[in-house]
Amino acid sequence: MASTSQRKRGRDDGRSALDADIQGLNHALDACHLQPAREAYDSAGALLTTIRDSTADEEDYMDLGRSCVDVCRALERGLEGGQPDQVSPSILEAIKQLTATLAAIRKETVNKGKRDMRSRLFNRKDREDAIAGWKQDLARILQIFHTELSVKNHTMLTDLHRHALARQESTTSQHQSTQASVTAGETPPPAPRAFFGREEMIEKVVGMAENLEPIALIGAGGIGKTSIALTVLDHSRIKERFGGKRRFIRCDKFPPSRSNFLRRLSQAIGAGIENPEDLDPLRSFLSSEEILIVLDNAESILDPQGTDGKEIYGVVRELCQFSNLCLVITSRITTVPPDCKTLEVPTLSMEAAHNVFYGIYEYGGRSDGIDDILSRLDYHPLSVTLLAxxxxxxxxxxxxxxGEWGRRQTGVLQTEHDDSLAATIELSLASPMFRELGPDARGLLGIVAFFPQGVDEKNLGWLFPAIPDINTIFDKFCILSLAYRSDSFITMLAPLRDHLRPTDPTQSLLLCAAKDLYLTRLAVDVDEDSPTFGETRWIISEDVNAEHLLDAFTLIDADAKVIWDACADFMKHLYLHKPRQTILRSKVEQLPDDHPSKPKCLFQLSRLFELMGNHTEQKSLLLRLLALRRTEGNDFQVARTLRELSNSNRLLCLFEEGIREAKEALEIMERVGGDYSRARCLETLALLLLENNQLDAAEHAISGAINLWEEDQQFNICASHRILGRIYRRKGEREKAVQNFEVALGIASRFEWHNNIFWIHYDMAFLFCFKHEPDDAQAHITQAKLHAVDDTQ
Structure with missing residues (x-):
């Protein structure tokens, strides 16, 4: 640590240096006849005096003073030998900016010295940020003065060599032009003022740029690629590494061609070569110093189907080979040179999206409603910004x-200056690569947009049988960042989905064809004993898509029996493979009672609630179904519904009510049903009597069911013997209980019904535990665990 005397010597040296600089400014002021420049010198002298008198012990202010002196010296050199009326308008404007900047800095510096302002306005972080901003302003003005000085020097050198030999004159002129232009170059646009949630990615890109690695930032339109690139260009470490050699080229601002790209590159790096045919004349400029070049919106020039696409790609690939050059590409398409490290730009985090939104929107506080809208936008940066x-x-x-969002969705995302999400999306759809995909491309995107999960990539051939090279087309959608892969699905961001989704599904021939395919798929028999049962497991991964399709088309044609029958089939698929609630419930309940599909839908819906354990809702639905069946006068269906209702009451422990319903169902089936139907009623009645402790009646009922089962109904025979074993266990008749459990276990083992095996072992373990036979009980518990694991697998 420096001693007190050392620090004092440092402050004295600083003040001496400032005194010398102030004296130099006074000399420049005396020698200058241009009034705006005199005002600038005067402001600079006043600022240096303030720094000397109040902040000379603070290195960051001393550094700011040195930046001020550098700008004034550049101005002095630029004005040297000229007349006031010969100064260019750009220099006059820059001098005025310099005077205003210096005055503003001095005002804040004076405020800094006031005790009551020090802690509130000038803590260390605020001070560093303020000084960094002022130095950036001074650097920008310094660049303008350097440019003017370079042009002036070039003119003088040209005059000096005017009478040289023609070849020497040509060579010298070209060299001086080159040197002047390199100094001038182009200053990058400023970084965005507010930028949230990209710290990790920016740090990664900065690190790669410091290593001079070629980088490609890839993502959909409006995802924030340009903002990331500009923030990187403005990063302190990048400024320190590359200084004024930071260039930014908007590739969508000139017609895409190899010659236009080379011309624009020449302008950006300050080479001054009007129409380079290739990189050869630019090579000396590109390789002379370390330089960072950003090619923004590079999809405009790298589209393989675009004008000179392959030739431009070759030039860009060659740029990646320069060892002193860092190339940063922002692009919607992934067709970038292989040397580029590709970084996919994600959407914002929830918190970053909130920061962006509330950084603009000031007419309401944070609310769940706004949070939901931002979530439905997938936290897409441009969409969030436009909404705010x-x-x-x-x-x-x-x-x-x-309210506006509910009415218009993403249609609301258009400002008074015609900045809109639609324009951003349509720009991608206008690309040569997309147009090359043919007339079905837009419709195919509409299918991806329609389905919440997107399209299962494994099913592309099944879903679009008439379209050739369908996999290639979807690959191109991903290359264009119009879609992306998520697990096995090809999907897209929510804002794109909302824009591209068909407004009228019935007008999309592709979607109507997809609907018919899904309806055919849902109509497949899903009985567990059916050989096609395994084919119906597709619903596990595509349940959301199928549900959305049915939901949409029930709105369009509420009376169509084929759609509502498909709804019942869908719920049956869920029951067997993925029991859960469904958004179709309210629509099913609102169907007219005379709709032919309503009973079927109510029945399948009640089964879903049974498996979800919500027996109150199950009973409610079955009561409505029972009323419909009684109105129809279909006794068989009345009895079937009564049996389901009695089982629901058993699960609700309403045994007396359930017994009455089961007996009524049995009476009807004695008249209109076969042996199987009567046996099912007896089985249900036996379970109710067992739970209600009417054991003799339960034994009589289940024995009657066993006598009615056919030989091929082994699953039912197994279940009935298990019920009879439970009855004997409750009655305390151990041997009869074991006998029936073993019959059931033999059947279940023969057919490898692991779930049944688990429960039979469970029942037998309970029996032996109750009979104080711990060893046998433990053996059955072990077996039950084995089959529980096997069933899970």
Missing amino acids: TVAQQNKWDNSRLA
Whole structure:
């Protein structure tokens, strides 16, 4: 650590240096006849005096003073030998900017010295940020003065060699032009003021740029690629590494061709070569110093189907080979040179999206409604920004904003200056690569947009049998960042989905064809004993898509029996493979009672609630179904519904009510049903009597069921013997209980019904435990665990 005397010597040296600089500015002021420049010198002298008198012990302010002196010296050299009326308008404007900047800096520096302002306005972080901003302003003005000085020097050198030999004159002129232009170059656009949630990616890109690695930032339109690139260009470490050799080229601002790209590259790096035919004349400029070049919106020039696409690709690939050059590409398409390290730009985090939104929108506080809208936008940066901007410009409160979103969805994302999400998306659809995909491409995107999960990539051939090279087309969608892969599905971001989704599904021939394919798929028999049962497991991964399809088409044609029958089939698929609630429930309940599909839908819906354990809702649905069946006068269906209802009451422990319903079902089936139907009623009645402790009646009922089962109904025979074993266990008749459990276990083992095996072992373990036979009980517990694991697998 420096001693007190050392620090004092440092402050004294600093003040001496400032005194010398102030004296130099006074000399420049005396010698200058251009009034704007005199005002600038005067402001600079006043600022240095303030720094000397109040902040000379602070190195960051001393560094700011040195930056001020550098700018003034550049101005002095630029004006040297010229007349006031010969100064260019750009220099005059820059001098005025310099005077205003110096005055503003001095004002804040004076405020800094006031005790009551020090802690509130000038803590260390704020001070560092303020000084960094001022130095950036001074650096920008310094660049303008350097440019003017370079042009002036070039003119003088040209005059000096005017009478040289023609070849020497040509060579010298070209060299001087080159040197002047390299100094001039182009200053990158400023970084965005507010930028949230990209710290990790920016740090990664900065690190790669410091290693001079070629980088490609890939993502959909509006994802934030350009903002990341500009923030990297403005990063302190990048400025320190590359200084003024930081270039930014908007590739969508010139017609895509090899010659236009080379011309624009020459302008950006300051080579001054008007129409280079290739990189050869630019090579000396590109290789002279370390340089960072950003090619923004590079999909405009790297589209393989675009004008000179392959030739431009070759030039860009060659740029990646320069060892002193870092190339950063932002692009919607992934066709970038292989040397580029590709970074996929994700959407924002929830918190970053909130910061972006509320950094713009000031007419309402944070609310669940707004959070939901941002979530439905997938936290897409441009969409979040546009939503906040539109709401702010229109002064909408939270309620109005939620209402507009509900009415227009992403149609609301258009500002008064015609910045819109639609324009961003349509730009991708206008690309040569997309147009090359043919007339079905837009419709195919509409299918991806329609389905919430997107399209299962394994099913492309099944879903679009008439379209050749369908896999290639979907690959191109991903290359264009119009879609992306998520697990086995090809899907897209929510804002794109909302824009590209068919407004009228019936007008999309592709979607109507897809609907017919799904309906055919749902109609496949899903009985567990059916040989096609395994084929129906597709619903496990595509349940959301199938549900959305049915939901959409029930709105379009509420009376169509084929759609509602498919709804019942869908719920049956869920029952067997993925029991859960469904958004179709309210629509099923709202169907007219005379709709032919309503009973079937109510029945399948009640089964779902049974498996989910919500027996109150199951009973409610069955009571409505029972009323419909009684109105129809179909006794068989009345009895079937009564049996289901009695089972629901058993699960609700309403045994007396369930017994009455089971007996009524049995009476009807004695008249209209076969042996199988009567046996099912007896089985249900036996379970109710068992739970209600009417054991003799239960034994009589289940014995009657066993006598009615056919030989091929082994599953039912197994279940009935298990019930009879439970009855004997409850009655305390150990041997009879074991005998029936073993019959059931033999059948279940023969057919490898692991779930049944588990429960039979469980029942036998319970029996032996109750009879104080711990060894046998433990053996059956062990077997039950084995089959529980096997069943899970």
